Amino acid sequence: MDENQQGGLAERPVEDTESARQNGEDGASPDKGWMAVVTDGCDECGFSPDFDVQTTGKRVRATIPKWEAVLDRLDAPRRPAPDVWSPLEYACHVRDINVLYRGRLDLMLAQDDPTFPNWDPDTVAVDSRYGEDDPQGVAEAYRREATQTADQWDAVRDDEWGRRGLRDNGSTFTVATLAVYFLHDLEHHLKDVSA
Secondary structure (H helix, E strand, O other), rough: OOOOOOOHHOOOOOOHHHHHOOOOOOOOOOOHHHHHHHEEEEEEOEOOOOOHHHHHHHHHHHHHHHHHHOOOOOOOOOOOOOEEEOOHHHHHHHHHHHHHHHHHHHHHHHHHEOOOOOOOOOHHHHHHHHHOOOOHHHHHHHHHHHHHHHHHOOOHHHHHHOOOHHHHHHOOHHHHHHHHHHHHHHHHHHHHHOO
């Protein structure tokens, strides 16, 4: 997938593309792809992969008041630069990430070694007009989607954390590493919006 070809790493949303991450465009270091957060964490935001994945639901719930506070700010709809998403756009993105990864988790729990469908976050952002959305409506939607996703993580059984799923480029996740990858996305973008 070659979803995003825009400028410098520091100037664009970190979750721009899955293929970009595989090619070392992770927003933290040009020397390693974003898949590295699964094992190495993220120096940029301080995320550590060394947490009990069974606490994923709790950590997802902890992001809800933070994103609500971001969306309550007067600057939420304002981009800090033309090629940098606004806090509102980031919030729309993480709202949709909850839906996306809930679907991926469903696939992994229901099928053996499913391949995830492509998802182009930049196209979704443009087509969905993230920048024109209502901040309070996004806050309500984020609360709803994050709560449902947290509940889904809470329901993962001990024997399911090792189930596998694949991206179309061949990268393999287990349910446990998907939890790490997903949670980093939510928490990293809070740093992007200075929350």
